Amino acid sequence: MTTVSSAEHTRRDFLYIATGAVGAVGAAAALVPLIAQMNPDASTVAAGAPIEVDLAPIAEGQIVKVFWRSKPIFISHRSKKEIEEAQKVNVGTLPDPEPDSARVKQGHDPWLVVIGICTHLGCIPLAHQGEYNGFFCPCHGSAYDTSGRIRKGPAPKNLPLPPYQFVSDTKIRIG
Ligand code: FES
Incomplete structure (x- = not known):
């Protein structure tokens, strides 16, 4: 330099x-940056211990990936536009009807936390891709929306939600 x-x-x-x-x-x-997890050691986490994730560094519009029980977990800090898109959908038209309010924690609309495994045959979808700008599985073309709900393609179900809770406004515990 x-x-x-x-x-x-x-x-x-x-x-x-x-x-x-x-x-x-x-x-x-x-x-999809990988967040280093500083709590329990790798073998304990792999065995299923809960993990805590600090949300503060995740910028609006950003999606990060962490691992819990060896599964990829996508944490999306949704923008206002992404939230509106998720909320305005006519739930009755969805293959796996679920309102956005059932996909996020009450009072925490910006945060979507899903297991990043396609419900078709288990590929890992890409974030911020596809027709609905949520997640896109390139294996067979399943498109999920900004709520992680299946909108198009062969996947039968929405991306699953892991068990998690907010332990503070900026921290969640998964598991
Ligand atoms: S595994 Fe995702 S579309 Fe087939």
Whole structure:
């Protein structure tokens, strides 16, 4: 890095390139960053111990993935638009009818916590993908909405909800 600071134009080029690189990495990381879990050791967690997740670092619009009982758990900090999209759906038209209010904890509408395993044949869906901008399973094309409900494709059920609770406004315990 120090070698490029000698020529201003080179420095500018470098900064431009560096910014682009950080942007790309940042976007990928923002999509599904893996949160390090500092509580119980790996074998205890694998055996099924509850885990606590600090929500404070998760920005609005971001989805992170953690593991609980070896299962991927998606934690989505939904934007106002994503919440509205989830709430305005006519529940009767859904393959697995569930109101958004049954998918989140009361008073915590921004937070969707789901088990990230497709209910068709068990692939791990991609976050912020697909026709409904929720989750998309590329294995056979199942599209879930911002509430994790199946909207299109062969999956028969909504993404399951893990047992969890808020232990504070910014922390949940899963399990
Ligand atoms: S496993 Fe997800 S669509 Fe088949």
